[in-house]
Amino acid sequence: MSECGSIPAWLLTGYLGAGKTTLLNRLLEIPSFKHKRLALLINEFGDIGVDGALVRTGEWSKFELNKGSLFCACIKADTVKTLRQIAFEVKPDAVIIEATGLSESSDLEALFESAALEGRLRTQANVCLVDASTFTRIAAFLPAATRQVQQADGILINKCDLVDQAELARLEAIISRINPAPIYQTSHCDVPSAWFEGLWHSCRCCGMSQSPPAGAVSVSIERVAPVDRAKFTSGVRTLGDKLLRLKGNIDFGDGSVMVELAGGRLTERPAASLSRAPTAFVAIGWDVDRQTLMSLLS
């Protein structure tokens, strides 16, 4: 317990597969945690028990929540019950919470402040893992991915070995715009303990940013008539860094080709199959509205 009597809680967020469990196992080895009495609260949407089983055994109390998104109203009762058990019965030195990629970290703060927990738990730091290879693909579809970054006290960009330097630089620029919190780039959650220990919590969901951060949007474009290559290329050039991803078939007049934009590079290869119109692709933009994205690419 800390000086003020509340138990510090570390929150790990990030999309499924970002490396939260690997990070958790690493954290269990760092001096801040190694000799402490810890309680671990683990939840992942769907793959129940998998993350829990991957956490190495040790001198800690482990709790698993087996239903949906942590902090969703459906699981709130279980979450409160488990947190109360941790706070009033286990009374560990610290708690580490591995949240699902679908959870809203601001809900946890609200829970900590609820009467049910009587102020026994407080957020020490909220760390968000970003998978360098998937973030720009999912951000347009899963707002929670962006919000988890927005509310973090420290952001670990993981799996950096899976993307090139240009894409990584672009990703870091995007993440910094969402949240100016400390960022650390790594490949296998290999983070120095000092970086982790140097994080402290500030409420980022209430007032740090006066305007919502730029967000990712997606458009799905389908057309039967061929696409003018020059206009398309010009559109891509105009969008520049605002075009994060593009993938699908485009018919430039000579039959469909598979076009993909990743890391700022546009590549073409033969179309694998034609399930829909000759031109059917998805594009993800950043800090651009859907209409502009649509009109520049179609």
Add this chain to the structure above:
Amino acid sequence: MTGKERVLKAMRCEPVDRIPWVPFVGCHAGALLGMAADEYLKSSKHIIDGVNASIQRYDPDGIPVAFDLQVEAEILGCDLTWAQENPPAVSKHVLSQGVALEDLRVPRADQGRLKEFLDAARSLSSKHPDRAVYGLITGPFTLALHLLGTDIFLKMFDDEPYIHRLMAFCRDVAVTTAGYYLDAGCSIVAVVDPMTSQIGPDVFEQFVTPYALPVFESIRSRGAMGSFFVCGHAQQNLDVMCRCRPDNVCVDENIPLTVVKEICTKHRVSFGGNLQLTTVLLLGKPADAQKNAIECMDIGGQTGFILAPGCDLPYAVPPENLCAVTEIVQDEYKREIARTMSVTQAQQCGLDMREYGQADRVIVDIITLDSEACAPCQYMVEAVKKVAPEFEGLVEWREHKIKYRESLVFMNSLMVRNVPTICIDGIITFVSRIPARDELVAAIQKRIYDKVRTRIQRRRALVLVLGDGGEQCQKLQANVETAIAELGAEVEVRMVTDELEILRHGVSPRQTPVAVVAKYQVKSSRRVPETAIIKEWIKDVL
């Protein structure tokens, strides 16, 4: 108006006699039967018994057959993990286990636990024709997430056509299972799609709207009604949800009901919700549940609103909390009391009543809502009014109508929690019960005897002999002392010769010798009594 009529009318945004109440009893019914969720949700018999027990206890206008969004996914090949106090959760997503989407088939009515649920639906619909029995189906997007897992978000970019094929399959499952429930006699189908709260309106329109619309259309084509249930942070999607043309939208506590009302009203869609599941219904007390229900009802209003919890009720929700909601939904009088009580509690102020009731007369306070508007209050006031004259001025009675702030404060100060209540000299004596004449007389008499006894014990007296201290005065003092001695009383005798002090007693020095008897009674000590209380003491001596 039956509960079913009430719910259906509310769904159609037509006027109702009162707001309908639909507790979403799922595995909580298992708790009522004393069995774990993993046993309860596997048998039609248990579900029938559980819902019957819920109906008996909570007297709802509508109720779901069961609340388990994993039934379809289980039949389609997803692994489940069971819990004792929760519905099961999907632990393995069938499409991430090497199974092809094309190999999945829409569940048949006789498959898996769906058969149990449909058997229960048939029995409950037939046994309770006066209640709206809801058939719950898994919404297309939530089912897609169950089947594929969170890879769905990656595939929206990587393989958009696949996601559309998956959603089309889930739509077919939803349309078919909705039909099964309608065949079984349900009048409402709730399309429960909580995972849509994870996406924004653009993605919703792209991947959900085309598949949710036909589900509601199919329900409507059968002459039934469809409700779109969603939980979580789904505020951004309310507009697009309404555009899917459900008859009703139901949300949980994560969305302010005022926002839901505004958006749904714009679309002429009825709405429901949003009692707080955990902090109030599970962890709170009956008074908290009533307060929350009143807040929802006040916002929801009389037209197009259904009072309901935002999601599946927690297994261990105390039944008395739900009964408390039923009480105030069905009884306007109790609702007014609960509303007033919550205001009283919020005010958190009161009078120091420790010295209350020490006047000579017995004070009978009747705390009412308003005897002119509430029958029990009227009878209670009449009962007191009738017996008071029998005590020939010894009893004073007053009605405190709690619609007035000062009466609320008074009620709070006396720790009164129910209305109507009779307090005799500040002591709660009859709660929500009209006493028989003899009973009331006996209670007042007992108080009179108590007061007499206390008064004798606490009173002190002083006899002042006013005069010049001469022979006459000496003789008077001697007689007084003899009288006190003969009575065996503890009374002090004091001679006052100062002319100014004699004048202060209202007599002239020329009128002496004068005897003044002064009675003292300790009315309060170590505290400052309220003015209202002091007034009562003063009235005694005037």
